[in-house]
Amino acid sequence: MGKTMAEKILSKKSNTSAKAGDLVVAQVDLAMGQDGTTPLAIRSFEEMGGKGVFDPDRIILVIDHNAPSPLEMVSRLHDSMRNFSQKYGVKLFDVGCGVCHELMVAQGLVVPGDLVIGADSHTCTYGALGAFSTGVGSTELAAVMIGGKLWFKVPETIKVNLVGQLPPGVFSKDVILHLAGKLGADGATYRSLEFYGPVIDNLEVEERLTISNMAVEVGAKTGLIPPDEKTIAWVKQRSKREFEPVYADSDAHYIDTITLDCSSLSPQIALPHRVDQVSSVEEINQEIPIQEAFLGTCTNGRAKDIEVAARILTGKKIDPRVRLIVAPASREIFMQAVKAGWVEAIVEAGGTFVTPGCGPCVGTHQGVPGDGWNVISTANRNFKGRMGNNQAFIYLGSPATVAASALEGKIADPRKYLEG
Amino acid sequence: MILRGKSHKFGDDINTDYIISGKYKFKTLDMNELAKHVMEDIDPNFYQKVKPGDFVVAGKNFGCGSSREQAPRALLACGIRGVLAESFARIFFRNAINCGLVALECDTSKIEEGEQLEVDLVQGVVKNLTREETIPTQPMPPVMLDILKEGGLVEYFKKHGSFPDL
């Protein structure tokens, strides 16, 4: 019987013929850590007696979660990463470079067919390039930094067919929110997802990243998209590494197949405090006033996301009761937004920009909401307390929905700003 | 390895933001400090209630969300010895074992708040001493039991210098 993408990549990296359910020890191509998880990994590394790293070129550290540092204690933790990077010659992206997951793909580090681990749950994002990538904890990151290997349970795979064509004003974020609502927060636990269909084919690579990014929100280990010509051209533009894309066999075994017709999909909103409590914008029949709008994160802080928000906001003013905060996912994206005039359009409209990085996503700085506030955000999680205040209510939507809502001061349908 | 303690009952989908909020975990590696804020957003008095050796008992998908290893470590630091749940999110499960926190899948529907539990890891049996009931558990993969027996991955590495062989 044939193999899924996950089975094939894990077979290749473990030199075995791995099937779902097997435990394998595999060679990891890249290991990533960010400033919320790496300081603990460094401590574990030292406690484990680590004397060196397996390959300095295959370890990437990023200071993005709490950057620039808001506190002296955080500055000390950041320095521990800088010292580690210097001592072992490991690449470090410092304050202002951007969100770890954006850098891993846009800097040409990850290529199709790779096996990547990261001490961050959204490491699954690189599945959009056809890499098996998954989140681990700090101590496991330490073990990989020492030995370059980790054990994996080979997952079963759910095949997701996205058929039809996305209507105007509806985006890849709406697709994955809709899927999260259907599958539930644990609908794919321990499993891998493989995405197929015309909706995927028509999306640009950066839009596909949004889908793979949220695979973990349904519990999945990774969310793989088979590399097509677009992926290969996108990666070749950014990376000098040689690579060989991996595809599932035609007779691969899937534990389940889900088909979603996206032709009549409307903008989707995840309601507080669950990512899988999803409703279409029309179904929300009461007015939900908002006090903060956030555009950014590893899910939706990319050029297309800022562009669509700028398009909606150009020549208009946001509601004066709303604070609109934008965190570009990287310095490159920020510069692109400056040159294209998107920054000007958004700032003129009343928005504000913060450092490229995670921004207010995880509640450590730069935009903690007040008590009773409603926040509309492009992030991937709306757990209670996620943005630093457990008295706030977080709604998730696409960048267009966030921009339209900032304009109207309430959760709004973006389609009227985009059609025609 | 036989463990005894009282249960602290929670529902489904307890995420790692609830276990330890991001606003604390980025500030310090001092787990005793983090321990004071464990479960704070859903049970503000949790830290005061826990006695060393107690168990967290939960429903489906325990530990979903962020990959923060601070979650199992802070639970350990506040005295929790193990988590029994209907199911776990995979990163939490790995992290728990790697930190030496017992994580066992079993039917938790018949365990209530404050009941006395006994867990035999080697036999794979949970006993509800309050109700005199025995609950079977999913057998733990040997590789995990090996790590757990050593007290976590750091201890395992110190002793063996690498991963357990499969």
Ligand code: SF4
């Ligand atoms: S942007 Fe948010 S979800 Fe993404 S890595 Fe940063 S904190 Fe995590």
